[in-house]
Amino acid sequence: MITMLAMALLIASLAAVPARGGPARASGLYTAAREVSPWWNASAISGEYVSAAAFLGMAGLVLAYGADMLWLPIGAAAGHVVLLALVTAPLRRSGAYTVSDFAEWRLGSRRVRRAVSACVLVIGWFYLLPQFQGAGVTLSVISGLPVWMGWLVVVAAVVVLVLPGGVRSITGVQAVQFWLKLTAVTIPALVFIAVWRLQNDADAARPPYFHRDTTVTADTAAGIHLTAPAVVAVTGVLDGRRHDGERLRLAAGRHQVRAGTRMRFPAGSPVPHTSRIALLRGDRWATPFAGGREHPLAATYSVLLATILGTMGLPQITVRFYTNSCGSAARRTAGLVVLMLAVFSLFPALFGTLGRLYTPELLMTGETDATLLLLPQRMLPGVTGDLLTALVATGAFAAFTSTSCGVVVAVSGSIAQGLGGGARGFRAAVLVAVAVPLLVAPWACSPQSAALVTVAFAVAASSLAPLLVLGVWWRRLTPAAATAGILAGGVPATAAGLARVLGDPGPGSGWLGTLVEQPAIVTVPLAFAVTVAVSLLTPGRIPDRTERAMARMHLPDGLGPDGPR
Amino acid sequence: MSERVTVTGPPSGSARPPHSPAEVSGGAGASPVRSLMRVQAAYAALTCAIVALVSGGLPLLFASEPALSRIRILGVRLPWLVLSAVVPVVWVAVARRHVRLAERAERDFAAMARHE
Amino acid sequence: MALPSVVMVGISAEAVLAATAALMAAAAGWSLGSARRRAEPSAPDEEALFAVLHAISLTSASLRTGLTEESARRAARHLRELLGVPAVAVTDTGRLLAWDGAGEAHAATVVPLAAQVLGTGRPRVAVSELVACGDPGCPVRAAVIAPLTIEGRVAGALAAYGAGVRDERLQTLGEVARWASGQLELAELETSKTRLVEAEMRALRAQISPHFVYNSLSTIASFVRTDPERARELLLDFADFARYSFRDRRDFTTLAEELRSIDRYLLLERARFGDERLRFSVEIAPEVLPVAVPFLSLQPLVENAIRHGMQCGGTQRLHVRILARDAGAEAALSVEDDGVGMDPGKLRALLEEGRESAPHGGIGLVNVDRRLRQVYGEEYGLVIQTAVGAGMKVSLRVPKSRTAVEARY
Numbered sequence A: 001m002i003t004m005l006a007m008a009l010l011i012a013s014l015a016a017v018p019a020r021g022g023p024a025r026a027s028g029l030y031t032a033a034r035e036v037s038p039w040w041n042a043s044a045i046s047g048e049y050v051s052a053a054a055f056l057g058m059a060g061l062v063l064a065y066g067a068d069m070l071w072l073p074i075g076a077a078a079g080h081v082v083l084l085a086l087v088t089a090p091l092r093r094s095g096a097y098t099v100s101d102f103a104e105w106r107l108g109s110r111r112v113r114r115a116v117s118a119c120v121l122v123i124g125w126f127y128l129l130p131q132f133q134g135a136g137v138t139l140s141v142i143s144g145l146p147v148w149m150g151w152l153v154v155v156a157a158v159v160v161l162v163l164p165g166g167v168r169s170i171t172g173v174q175a176v177q178f179w180l181k182l183t184a185v186t187i188p189a190l191v192f193i194a195v196w197r198l199q200n201d202a203d204a205a206r207p208p209y210f211h212r213d214t215t216v217t218a219d220t221a222a223g224i225h226l227t228a229p230a231v232v233a234v235t236g237v238l239d240g241r242r243h244d245g246e247r248l249r250l251a252a253g254r255h256q257v258r259a260g261t262r263m264r265f266p267a268g269s270p271v272p273h274t275s276r277i278a279l280l281r282g283d284r285w286a287t288p289f290a291g292g293r294e295h296p297l298a299a300t301y302s303v304l305l306a307t308i309l310g311t312m313g314l315p316q317i318t319v320r321f322y323t324n325s326c327g328s329a330a331r332r333t334a335g336l337v338v339l340m341l342a343v344f345s346l347f348p349a350l351f352g353t354l355g356r357l358y359t360p361e362l363l364m365t366g367e368t369d370a371t372l373l374l375l376p377q378r379m380l381p382g383v384t385g386d387l388l389t390a391l392v393a394t395g396a397f398a399a400f401t402s403t404s405c406g407v408v409v410a411v412s413g414s415i416a417q418g419l420g421g422g423a424r425g426f427r428a429a430v431l432v433a434v435a436v437p438l439l440v441a442p443w444a445c446s447p448q449s450a451a452l453v454t455v456a457f458a459v460a461a462s463s464l465a466p467l468l469v470l471g472v473w474w475r476r477l478t479p480a481a482a483t484a485g486i487l488a489g490g491v492p493a494t495a496a497g498l499a500r501v502l503g504d505p506g507p508g509s510g511w512l513g514t515l516v517e518q519p520a521i522v523t524v525p526l527a528f529a530v531t532v533a534v535s536l537l538t539p540g541r542i543p544d545r546t547e548r549a550m551a552r553m554h555l556p557d558g559l560g561p562d563g564p565r
Numbered sequence B: 001m002s003e004r005v006t007v008t009g010p011p012s013g014s015a016r017p018p019h020s021p022a023e024v025s026g027g028a029g030a031s032p033v034r035s036l037m038r039v040q041a042a043y044a045a046l047t048c049a050i051v052a053l054v055s056g057g058l059p060l061l062f063a064s065e066p067a068l069s070r071i072r073i074l075g076v077r078l079p080w081l082v083l084s085a086v087v088p089v090v091w092v093a094v095a096r097r098h099v100r101l102a103e104r105a106e107r108d109f110a111a112m113a114r115h116e
Numbered sequence C: 001m002a003l004p005s006v007v008m009v010g011i012s013a014e015a016v017l018a019a020t021a022a023l024m025a026a027a028a029g030w031s032l033g034s035a036r037r038r039a040e041p042s043a044p045d046e047e048a049l050f051a052v053l054h055a056i057s058l059t060s061a062s063l064r065t066g067l068t069e070e071s072a073r074r075a076a077r078h079l080r081e082l083l084g085v086p087a088v089a090v091t092d093t094g095r096l097l098a099w100d101g102a103g104e105a106h107a108a109t110v111v112p113l114a115a116q117v118l119g120t121g122r123p124r125v126a127v128s129e130l131v132a133c134g135d136p137g138c139p140v141r142a143a144v145i146a147p148l149t150i151e152g153r154v155a156g157a158l159a160a161y162g163a164g165v166r167d168e169r170l171q172t173l174g175e176v177a178r179w180a181s182g183q184l185e186l187a188e189l190e191t192s193k194t195r196l197v198e199a200e201m202r203a204l205r206a207q208i209s210p211h212f213v214y215n216s217l218s219t220i221a222s223f224v225r226t227d228p229e230r231a232r233e234l235l236l237d238f239a240d241f242a243r244y245s246f247r248d249r250r251d252f253t254t255l256a257e258e259l260r261s262i263d264r265y266l267l268l269e270r271a272r273f274g275d276e277r278l279r280f281s282v283e284i285a286p287e288v289l290p291v292a293v294p295f296l297s298l299q300p301l302v303e304n305a306i307r308h309g310m311q312c313g314g315t316q317r318l319h320v321r322i323l324a325r326d327a328g329a330e331a332a333l334s335v336e337d338d339g340v341g342m343d344p345g346k347l348r349a350l351l352e353e354g355r356e357s358a359p360h361g362g363i364g365l366v367n368v369d370r371r372l373r374q375v376y377g378e379e380y381g382l383v384i385q386t387a388v389g390a391g392m393k394v395s396l397r398v399p400k401s402r403t404a405v406e407a408r409y
Helices: A002-015 A028-032 A038-049 A052-086 A088-094 A099-107 A110-143 A147-162 A170-199 A282-286 A296-313 A315-323 A327-344 A347-358 A368-379 A383-419 A422-443 A449-473 A479-502 A510-517 A520-537 A546-554 B030-064 B066-070 B078-115 C002-038 C045-063 C069-083 C104-120 C173-226 C228-246 C255-273 C299-312 C344-353 C365-376 C402-408
Strands: A020-024 A214-217 A222-226 A230-238 A241-250 A253-257 A262-265 B005-008 C087-092 C096-101 C124-126 C142-150 C153-162 C252-254 C278-284 C292-294 C318-327 C330-337 C383-386 C392-399
Touching: A038 A170, A038 A315, A038 A327, A038 A383, A052 A110, A052 A282, A052 A296, A052 A327, A052 A347, A052 A368, A052 A449, A052 B030, A052 B078, A088 A099, A088 A315, A088 A327, A088 A449, A088 A546, A099 A110, A099 A383, A099 A449, A099 A479, A110 A147, A110 A315, A110 A368, A110 A383, A110 A422, A110 A449, A110 A479, A147 A383, A147 A422, A170 A327, A170 A347, A170 A368, A170 A383, A230 A253, A296 A315, A296 A449, A296 A510, A296 A520, A296 B030, A315 A327, A315 A383, A327 B078, A347 A368, A347 B078, A368 A383, A383 A422, A422 A479, A449 A479, A449 A520, A449 B030, A479 A510, A479 A520, A546 B030, B005 C344, B030 B066, B030 B078, B066 B078, C045 C069, C045 C173, C069 C087, C069 C096, C069 C153, C069 C173, C087 C104, C096 C104, C104 C124, C104 C142, C104 C153, C142 C173, C153 C173, C173 C228, C173 C255, C228 C255, C252 C255, C255 C278, C255 C292, C255 C299, C255 C318, C292 C365, C299 C318, C299 C330, C299 C365, C299 C392, C344 C365, C344 C383, C365 C392
Parallel strands: C278 C318
Antiparallel strands: A020 C278, A214 A262, A222 A253, A230 A241, A230 A262, B005 C383, C087 C096, C087 C153, C124 C142, C142 C153, C252 C292, C318 C330, C330 C392, C383 C392
């Protein structure tokens, strides 16, 4: 029922915004030809950015890892500040639609364009994968359907919406969805705060325990850790032995659960952890850098670097600024995006904390992406909870669809030229963009979508950020240097990302493990260094157009050389 | 009513543009561009420096002073309050300031260009 | 009138291209011979051939940008390689543009030496007493100077220096100069083509005006007494439209501006035909509004739809539909009407003829088609769907990125 309601709301949200125009008086054209305002475009960009992964996943990450995950939303908003300061207005004034167009124009090189397009494709894949995964988790939580159904639903939606030639008026859809998402989190947040205050029985810093009798079903075979002995009713296979609903006393320590096993925990018993998530008790959960990770400070800096510089390299974000009428409108838009994201960054902490109190079994199943979806029913059993779940699920599905559409359109716009160009190239590009993540999804091991999103950020920061920053501000950048920088940063970051996505036991330990998980701290400086060094070594290959390109990018709108804005 | 038939023109032989849009009009003088760029670069550097300082300094601060994490304000631990409520406000302020400065620099440049 | 000359230039372009190809072949054959003579016996011919062709293509690329110091400097280097002489100089009609090779001391005497060639247009040989300098080791002892001509007019001179007049390499200079002249002529053609397009642009603007100006003004006049407020508004619309159409500052505009100008145009046409006879619907994706489009690339299509659709009937209604959709990296635009349509064969002939001479219909279409192809490439021409009595739909695509167009050239 809830699913149907959510779907209905989603479809309503997509259909609610028609393309502007329709039968009109002659002057209707005048209204239709009014460009998108910064406020409206900023809503669309924020809607794009507050993706499914951010919407659901960050709360889950906070639930699992605590204070150390609060840096993610910080980095995400800071990324837009840096984007605003370094890239937006000049990029808009260049007239480029995608980063690939920018690279080819700025450096006059087809080879650089190809390298950039390859990067855009890889980033798009890494970004789509967690969207699909999040969709799978959402669907399975609200309807009990298998996870892969969620992937197929999103892919089908994307293909249906994008293939016929772009979503009608996608900016409007996304702007509306941003406000939908904001509503979808604000209303539950207010309700939850009220309920929490009323119940007032919990401190999130305590080790998580079940507040009431709870049944947990393992979707996949998993290892779990018990912190204290517990009496559990088990139906299925536990530690290699079949049980049929009898109560067992489980000792503290590691146990193996087979897929499909149901376990019923009485109220008050401690929550077992899946072995995929490190065990964090009490204070260590609530205190930064106490989480028992190796090299937590380096990992944090690496995440911050990736998110702050990676934002500018996300294809679906940069193409949105093209919708603005001129450079300064684009800059104002970026400023408003920072404001909108700042509002959003309050929620992961809140929902993560509440999740630890009310949905601790997610620590056992590892499906922390479901935090926000389960909270309403846990905190407010009954119709209110169902309605709130429907609201959240709608917001989530809106996020999956719009983000996936945005990424696919941007990636396809970037690579279509390499696939023959025109409408046919665009369609081929759409299929290439969705096929790979769909094929990889069953093999990807980490169920935490927000963590996977950081992989896309790391690749973007290590490959496209040097090109954009130096391309906009540094006259001595040469085509060879841009290609070298993209390879030097992008290849290791991609390799680390693949290792993280596909490596089943997760990355190893020590510095290598930390770097595989968060490579940006090494790959970003490397990419910048290589770009600068090769530029200085190839001074003869500075493109002739550099001076003119600089003038176009940096002169105020209307004063620059040539053309309409 | 008959079915429509699709018609396209014949290839024109030369696909070179009359001239690329980039060559339509002359560029502005290089030196004012450079000076405007320097001003904008300085603003951008300042904005990025603030971002770097905040996002580089806070982790170091919380790592070196675990005692900070035990302070509670309104029942919320200090790092949680700072990271989810204070820093976003800082970002908004920095962004607003940057937009204002950059626009003012451009207005000044435009005014100067008109006077010359 | 500018239009007939299109065909003339078309013919002469083909002629020049053919002539150039022949000259290139001749030059290559000659150079191959000379290269073989110079080459070591063991060196394979293919390498020498490749070197010569490479030098030819580089020279050709430099010269195709016209005769300037920059192009001359680059071309001189390749020409010297091609000829295998110690030094080469290029002048225009009054000054030295480039000197490449040894004996730079002679650079100052090139222009006086070339004066006679520039005057007569015939090659000459300069012997040692004219060329000599103080340096006994100087490899420059004799010069051959040949004119560079563009369409029969002397535009400059090419000088090759060597050890003596008997040097066979110097004797081939005449051929090379003729070939270089061919390249320069092509460059000139490019420029004149540009001028031609500009002229067409002006013609297009002029073409819109007479009918339209007359009709609009008489419509406005008819309102002056009955509805002075509306007349005033229409007059303002007319002024705005005219200002947009006659501006010539830029060749590109944004789709938003083009649409706004169409809006004014439609207001005026509607005032003339009445709201009932002329109906519009528009559907515009806001994402494509900032797309840069060639100036007046959509308005002529709308005008064509109205003129063609309204004039053949009498009292029938016309519905015009303007669509702008977001299609990935491109914007897809179309103008559709439900008017009388057109015979596809006639339209095809019109497009093939490349002229705007039809008494009704096709006005502006050919021009827009040609300009789109020139700016974006052959695959971006107009696609027209029509049949007699079935209305007409004109579709075009425009790449969103301005930079993609610029970077290609």
